[in-house]
Amino acid sequence: MSAPRLTDSPLGIQRIWKRIDERVRFGIKPGLQRMERLLELLNNPERQFRVIHVAGTNGKGTLCTFVEQGLRQAGLRTGLYTSPHLLSPLERILVDGQPLDELALAVAWHRLEPLIDQVQPSYFELLTALALLAFRNAGVELAVVECGLGGRWDATNVLNSELAVLTSVGLDHTAILGDSLAAIARDKAGIARPACPFLLGELEAEARDAALEVADSRGAVAVTPEEDHPLLRDQPADGGGRVCITDGDLAMELDHPSRGALFAAGMALRILRRLPEARFLREGIHLRPAPLPGRFQVLHNAPPLVLDVAHNPAAITLLAKDLNQHWPNTRWTLIFAAMADKDYRTILRILAPRVASMRPLVLSHARLASPEDLLEAGRAAGIRCGRPLGRAGLAARRLDTPHEPTLVCGSFLTVAAWLGANDRNLPPGL
Known part of the structure; x- marks a missing residue:
């Protein structure tokens, strides 16, 4: 099947998004069968790159962005998949920090569109498959992927991640995930993988205990903040709002950060320190992640x-x-x-x-x-x-x-x- 050219094809960017938006009316569809089938028909693009998988009630997008920026500074070709978007769905799918260009989008869509009627994916499932296919096409080495909703039955939970994260647990989406912190934590902890690190944020006891129970049942290596290296915070008196978070010999600088950004910086350092690429970030390099629109x-x-x-x-x-x-x-x-x-x-x-x-x-x-x-x-x-x-x-x-x-x-x-x-x-x- 030849790749489309935007100049002679109806696959313009607006048509692609219109076609994807049509899937919104089908709502949320629990279960992983459609996603697994869709990826199988695409020859499993998700198996061609490494994955860091992030779940949580709040703070996922900022954390994913900070981690991706650190990985890119370490020299990796990165993918970043987050949701929802603000102005364009292209915000959700980045390669090396940049949205897909129209040709990359059209090439991936050309492969994916014929499968829609056969698999009947939801809006989020379709976007997730598009991202994973685009990452493979672009030669991504490591992708940072944010869960859309929950964890256990989220469309992203078809990924075989090498490290998973649970940022926070709060009462949100209770009609779907459960009406207690424990129930929500159990669902979100469903992204933990056997023998792989599962990093927890600062959770209330009820949520922490539930998440640890799921991690243990899945054979994951759960790590709470108390069990991790202590983070140091430096805020010079004349720093003009600059804050530096340090984890050993890794550091991240933020200007006038919100509490959410401070948490994301600390969690990002906990993640980066565990990756083999961390050696390229040592030697006194300070990461200075760019802030996200709409986050304070x-x-x-x-x-x-x-x-x-x-x-x-x-x-x-x-x-x-x-x-x-x-x-x-x-x-x-x-x-x-x-x-x-x-x-x-x-x-x-x-x-x-x-x-x-x-x-x-x-x-x-x-x-x-x-x-x-x-x-x-x-x-x-x-x-x-x-x-x-x-x-x-x-x-x-x-x-x-x-x-x-x-x-x-x-x-x-x-x-x-x-x-x-x-x-x-x-x-x-x-």
Whole structure:
């Protein structure tokens, strides 16, 4: 089968994404059979490169990005697969830190598209297969792969990883993963592999015990933070917000980091130290990972304008602490939207002491809570609420210099809309 040329083929990039987006309506499909079959028909591209696999309620994307940047600095040809995206699905699939170009995307799609009707994959399964195929085509040596949802039945759990990670466990997606920390931890720990390291983040006792139980049953080598090398944190008085995290002779520097970024840096060093490529990162080299859009992203300083994709109570709690640390005694105008199945009432109660007023964002997305429900929840939390903010109002605020401290959060959709995504291009997301 010859590879397509974009100049003489209908396989333009917009057509590809439109075809992939059609799978959203099929929803989430538990089970690995479709994914295994799809990869088998593609001659198992996932077996041609090494994998680091990351699960967790929060912090996965930042951690994956930091690890990939470290591996790239060590000289490896890397793949990075994360989700959801903000402005383009191409954000999800990177090779050597760059999105797939149109030709690489078209070549992979040309091989994958004929199998859709035969296998009937979900949206996420299709994107995952596309990423793995593109990684093989590009000669990736080591891929860092983020779970989409949970772990045990996630489409990415067909991978034979050499190292797995559980970043955090919180109450999110409870209708699918379970309504307790232990149940959610058991599901996410399903990515652990026999005789391979399984690194745990700082988990509550209930979640830690459940994850360790699963790791033991699967023959994985679980490592808690207490069992690992102690991390050193250096924050010079004149460093202007710079923080250096050190693990032995590996170090990572961050500027004005959030709590989530500090955790990701420490966890990334724990991962990198275990890889044979770590020897190329020693000799005093300091990694300086680039921040991710929408993760405590400061677009303006005076007054501050902050974007954050935090969308569950655990992540919002960390965000509230970060806001208080960097801008104590500041009260914010909150631009907010949340998915209907999220605990947005608790989220608004957590933010209430720091919020002067809230404007719910009006977006065309079936899974979002209605502006009326958000207004009701905001008033119940004691927040003064303004009129819902539509597309025209959002565009005007985005183009204008902020006149008061402004916080944009509640979901990936909220941040994506602020950054310029139109309703048609909003991620299926969180």
